[in-house]
Amino acid sequence: MSPTLTLVLDLVMVGLLAATIAYAIILNRQIIKLRESRGEMAELVRGLNEAMSRAETGVRSLKKTAHETGDDLQRTVAKAQTLRDELEFMIEAADAMANRLGNVGGERPKPGPAARPAARPGLSARPPVASRPAVAPRPIVEDDLGHDDHDLHDHGHDDHDLHDHGHIDHDDHDDLPPLRSAAFRNEPLRADPSRAESLARRPTTAPDPILREGESLSRAERELLQAIENAGKGVG
Incomplete structure (x- = not known):
């Protein structure tokens, strides 16, 4: 091999080594920063865990509330249906009573003029008190x-x-x-x-x-x- 080619190869190797050293220095700095931010990362992880636990508790309470609300709505609907049936029965009974009253009122004869009672013979023969001589x-x-x-x-x-x-x-x-x-x-x-x-x-x-x-x-x-x-x- 010629000495010129050997020199060129050595220079290339020196350049690559210099780039590797620079990159290692950069990685070292980033690792130092990451180590310094480990506490913050731990706090962030703990916050995430607490938020997840709160979310799970809220989901369970929401499920329980939804179940209780569904039961209450079901009972209210049942009561409303019972009241509806009673109201329908009362309306039917009132209609039947109104029809009966209308039939009775239509069939009842109108009262004629009341006959005046006959005067007693003794009272009719007696003159009034005002006409007697004082x-x-x-x-x-x-x-x-x-x-x-x-x-x-x-x-x-x-x-x-x-x-x-x-x-x-x-x-x-x-x-x-x-x-x-x-x-x-x-x-x-x-x-x-x-x-x-x-x-x-x-x-x-x-x-x-x-x-x-x-x-x-x-x-x-x-x-x-x-x-x-x-x-x-x-x-x-």
Whole structure:
């Protein structure tokens, strides 16, 4: 071999070695940097692991929530179907009831004019109270025994009516108390001092006529009847 070729080969080998040394230096620097960033890489790996664990937990909770929600929805749907069936039954029953009521209302006859009740013969024959002549009040004049003229006049009128109509016979006078029999026999009544004092103290007021069996009775007539009844009770 010639020395020139040998020199060229040596120069080429030196260039390749120089390039290899430079590349090794670069790789060494990168390895140093990688060693320095190992802690950061470990922290990054731990963060990734935690994120994966959280993701798995979230997925499990989501699955559980979805399952519970599906069960709740299923129960709600079942209740809704039950309510729907009940509402349909109630609607059908209401329609049937409305149809029945409509049929009953259509078949019911319309009420005619109500007939007025017939008047009683006794009431129709009696004249109204407003058409009867009003009895004028009479002044009360007391005698020495404490009886007023109304009492005496009414007593005579009652005794006269009883004798004229024949409601009470003369034989029945013996069974009555003395005061009643005296009134029926048209005998003078004995004065009662307490009765005379009460009549004298009582203020004179206008008679208050009332209706009893179609007759107009004044206060004097009522007092006379009350006195006769009280005397009969006292004697009895």
